Amino acid sequence: MAKAESRQGLASLLDWRAVGLGFLTAAGAAIALGAIGARVGLEGNLGAAASLEFGALLLGGYVAGRRAGRIGVIQGVAVAVIFIVISASIKAWVEIDLATRYGPQVLGPMDMGGLILGDLVHLIGGCVGGWLADTRRARLDVRADRPRG
Secondary structure, three states: OHHHHHHOOHHHHOOHHHHHHHHHHHHHHHHHHHHHHHHHOOOOOHHHHHHHHHHHHHHHHHHHHHHHOOOHHHHHHHHHHHHHHHHHHHHHHHHHHHHHHHOHHHOOOOOHHHHHHHHHHHHHHHHHHHHHHHHHHHHHHHHHHOOOO
């Protein structure tokens, strides 16, 4: 029986409903934090933007880890991967539209360092959020095992 479970792979460990809820939480938090940051005047500050996205992914990873009830780190990383894929798709769509309307010269050179660093911030945020869910669950389990008195 253990061999059959190990053959299913990583996808069998994921709770897709929890990951979906975590992604929606992260996306909503990113939009809300971005709007707050724009009101405060942080839209040009890359460090602030990265911090806000880190916080959004941390929250999304935590929600996914708590909802899944197991292996929160994996759930958080899955939230981050979905967030990265969807945000990259939206950015590509916008850039294709700009290039179609005004020509390819409107697009600047690709910033691979920024791209990799941004993805790393997202992955670490999701991972830390899932890890926090795991540690919280472990603390609650220890409290439940302690005798009252």
